[in-house]
Amino acid sequence: MTEIFHTMMNFLNKGGLFMWPLLFCSIVTVATIVLAALTLRERKVLPLVIESEIERLIPGGSPERLVRIVNEDNSSLAGVVRTALQHLRWPRSENIESVQTRARRELVRLERGLIVLEVVTGIAPLIGLIGTVSGLVHVFSGLGLSTGASDTKAVALGISEALNCTIFGLSIAVPALIGFSYFSKKIEVMSVEMESLVSDLIAKCYYGRIQSGDPTSPARSMGPAPARAPVG
Template sequence: MESVVYGLLVLTSLVSLTVIIERGLALRWRKVVPPEVEAAVESCQAREDVPMLRRVCEQHGSPLSRLLLLAIEHLHLPKEEAVSALETRARHEVVQLERGLVVLEVAVGVAPLLGLVGTIVGMITLFADLGHAGLGDAARLAQGIALILNATLLGLLIAIPSLVAWCYFNRKIETLSVEMETLCDEFVRRQYRLHESLAVKS
C-alpha cells in the first residue's frame, strides 16, 4: 500500500512538472501577443491597411492573430454583431490558454492528501511491527517515524511549486487577456469610426 502511495506521488509530480513546462512555453508573451502583430495593429490606421494586417496575422499564428482575423472577417457587419462574435471567440481563446491549469489545481489539493495517506499507512505498518517486536529499540522507532514522514514532505514539495505555478499562470493569462482585448478593441473602434466618418462625408 505504501509503495502505491509513493508511486501516485511520483506520478503526480511528473504530471505537474509536465504541465508547468508546457504552459510555460505556451504562455510566452511572443507566442500569444507577437510584437509583429501588435505593431501591425498600431499601423492599421485606414481600411486600406487591413490587408496588410491580415497578412501579418496569417504569418504569425497566435491567439491575438486569430481574434484579429475574425474581427477583419466581420467588418462588413454592424458593430454590435462584430463585437459579439469577437467576444465569443475571445472566451474560447482564454479557455485554450487556461488548458491544463486544472491539473495543477488538482495537484495542489491531492499531493498533500496523498502524502498524509502515505504517512498514516506507514505509521500503521510501523506500530503493527512494534506490536510484535516490542518497544525495546527506540532508535528503530525514531528511524521508522522519520521515514514515514517523508511521504508528507514529498506531498508538500509537489503541492507548493504547483500552487506557485498555478497562481503565476492565472495572473499571466489575465494580463495577456487584457492586452488582447485592448488591441482588438482599439482595432475595431478605429475601423468603425473610419467607416462612420466616410459614410457621413459621402
C-alpha cells in the first residue's frame, strides 16, 4: 500500500503543478458519480408503492389513500403527484400547467449533480494539455540554455513526464463523460415514465367531470325537456 502511494505521489510530482488541479477534478468526479448512483436509483425517484396506487385507482374514484402516501414520501414522483392532487378543484388545463411547472423543478433537482460531470469533461483535457505544454516549454528552455551537447535521454525523459498531464486529464474526462451520458439518459427515461403516470392519474381524477364551468361537478346527462301542458 505504501509503495502504491509513493508511486502515485511520484507520478503527480513529475507531472508538474497542473497535476494537482487534475487530482482535485478526479476526486470530484468519483464523488459525483457515486452520489448520482445513489440518488438516481429508479425506485427512489419512482417509488413502486405510488406507481401501484395510481394503477389501482379506478376512474372517478377517490384518491384519499394516494394522498396519504405522497404526503409521507419525498421522492420526485411524490412531489409531482402531490401537486396534481392539491389542485383537483382547478380546471384540468390549469392543473396540468401546475404539474408541468413542478415536474420541471424536479427535473432540475435530479440534474443538479450532472453539471459537475459536464464541466469536468470539458476542462480536464484542457488542464492536462496546458500542463503538457508548460512542461515542454520548461524542457526546451533548459535545452536552449545548455552550452554542451544535447542530452537526448534527458530531453526524452522530460517530454514523457510532461505528457503525464495529458494522460491524466484524458483518464479523468473519459469516465466523467460516460457518467454524464449514462445518468442523463436515465433521468430522461424516468421523466417519461413519471409523465405517463401523472397523465394517467389526472385522467382518472377528472373522469366524468364537466370540462367547462365548475370542474369539480360531476357530469350530468341531459335528458329531453319535459313537454308543456296544453293551454286550454
